[in-house]
Amino acid sequence: MIPDETVEEVRSRADLVEVVGEVVQLKRSGKEWKGKCPFHDDRTPSFYVVPDKGFYKCFGCGESGDIFSFMMKRLGMDFNDAVKSLGARFGVEVREVGAGDEREDPNRPLWELNAFARDWFRSRLLDPEVGRTARQYLESRGVDPETSERFGLGFAPDGWRGLRDHAAHHGYSDDLLLEVGLLTTSERASEPYDRFRNRIIFPIESVTGKVVAFGGRILGPSGKGAPKYLNSPESTLYHKGRLLYALGWNRNAIRREEVALVVEGYMDVVALAAAGISNSVATLGTAMTPEQAHLLNRYGQRALLLFDSDEAGLRATFRAGDVLLAAGVHPSVVTFPPGEDPDTVVQSQGAEGLKEYLRGAVDLLDRKLQLLDDRGYFDTIDRTRRAVDKLLPTLRAVADPALRDLYVAKVAERTGVRRETLEEEISRSREPRIGRGFGAAGEGPSRDASPGSPARGSSRRGGGSGAGGWTQAPTLRLELGPERQLLLLLLHSREWVERAAERVGPDDFRDSASREIFQRLLDDPELSPEQGDWSPQALRRLEILMGDPEELEDAGRIFDESVAVLEDRRLQIQQEKLKAMLVAAEDPAEKREIMEELNTLRMERRGRWNVIRRGRSPAPNLKTEGTDR
DSSP: OOHHHHHHHHHHHHHHHHHHHSSSEEEETTEEEOOTTTTTTOOSSOEETTTTTTTEEEEEOOOOHHHHHHHHHHHOHHHHHHHHHHOOOOHHHOTTTTOOOOOTTTHHHHHHHHHHHHHHHHHHHSSTTTHHHHHHHHHHHOOOOOHHHHTOOEEOSSSSSSSHHHHTTTTTTTHHHHHHHHHEOTTOOOOOSSSSSEEEEEEEEEETEEEEEEEEEEEOOOOTTOSSEEEEEOOOSGGGOOOOOOBHHHHHHHHHHHHEEEEEEEEHHHHHTTOOOOEEOOOOOOOOOHHHHHHHTTOOSEEEOOOOOHHHHHHHHHHHHHHHTTTOEEEEEEEOTOOOOOOOOOHHHHHHHHHHHTTTTTTTHHHHHHHHHHHTSSSSHEEEEEEEHHHHHHHOOOOHHHHHHHHHHHHHHHOOHHHHHHHHHHHHHHOOOOOOOSOOSSSSSTTTTOOOOTTTTOOOOOOOOOGGTTTTTTHHHHHHHHHHHHHHHHHHHHGGHHHHHHHGGGOOOEEEEEEEEHHHHHHTOOOOOTTSSOOOOHHHHHHOOOOOOOOOHHHHHHHHHEEEEEHHHHHHHHHHHHHHHHOOOHHHHHHHHHOOOOOOOHHHHHHHHHHHHOOOOOTTTTTTTTTOO
């Protein structure tokens, strides 16, 4: 039996339009969505989904119900399985009363500590005396109590050990608080102290709703050495380049509006939400990463970039735009007057004032052309040649073939350079693809290599067709080993699926069959070969993995090592892209910024492999596969 409160939490979090939309091609009709009924031969759309009321209804055959009944009728599940499947998908832990103990999540103490800290910060904000100044500040920024509660905003008082003492009273050690970054140390301090002091606190959540970290905005002017915004450091739970602030809250609105507003800071997101605009997300103190772009692509294929319009903001805008294009997201640029940002515009002009700027958004390439024209880049042949160099990164990045064709045609027309010449320039120094088509050219097998095909540049040895070539092609297995190990673990121990979703995405899998299986696991952790329309390669792969008798004795180590390889491959691609951008950059400030990112990436990769190698034995079947990078 599943408690009623758990059922209702799943119901409130689950997105009915998203779930039904995977089976039915839905089109918006006012506040409703309509399509052809999946329960009978529907020639004209008679099936309606009403998300505000949480039900569907077919006016042809009479079928109706809520999200649970849809899962039960369409997929043949019983009620408990439907609740569990939706809970796993939308970040609700579902436990049956009286059920046996489940395998403990090794990170459970960290999750619990972050949730504990969020509640404490929240209680400080709501305290009549302690939180008065913080509440007044939020009110002055247009943030009402409802919006504050929605985002779980809190307050860290101006003390050195308020949270530390409160946590110790409830049994949390300093080591645990240091691990998630709630405490920090310095050479001048004799003991750890609270990282966040005198700050408005913004809990940072995963897409599934778990608190992974915190951001803090100083209350009042920032003094010497005190940054305006302070974020948790990266930890076991938190990797800032893989998350977008408020995506968990706003993903349904992004899907409904069919566009995401990408802003720079927490306050921008919260201020927009307070004004009734709920389809925004923010990067977490870093430039847009391929992982963030791919994450956004899951919920919409259009994005509006609402960054500052100064030189630094424009550089960030165009770099983010290229990353989004490579992930299959079409970006446009919103331009504000000097000194304005989404927060200040909403404060002074309201939601309608902001929407006027949104309506004036310009396609990324068109905005580049406008700026180059304004700066006289098309006045002489020499400057036109330099303009082409500045436009090439965007032409190389775009993944959508139709959009790329339009871009090339427009640049050819504006610069006078023949289309064939531009195509040659693009192919001559194409940067590694990001997002869909992740791997760099010439790096291992193609993303769509089947298990039975040899790796690029290698000979097929080992003989036999066996298991679709899965165990008989050593070179290919060298490339797919971590992918195979991770999928084997997830299929045999489904409780690991949610943890995997926090750290890797489908595009981290080079092999198309593995990618398809992983995507379906994210959608339904209880999947089986009988569910859905599988590609032949993926179905064969799934059957082999589910029938594999291999015993995974150290699941935690297998998970960490497999994921580490996939993460490192991703970082390597990002590093190569930054190197290419460094070569193309002309502005010294931009070069310094790129070099800083490169150094950070190098340190992250080095640290990751030091952790993996230090005193750890290889996971089963990974002895010869750890070089898959």
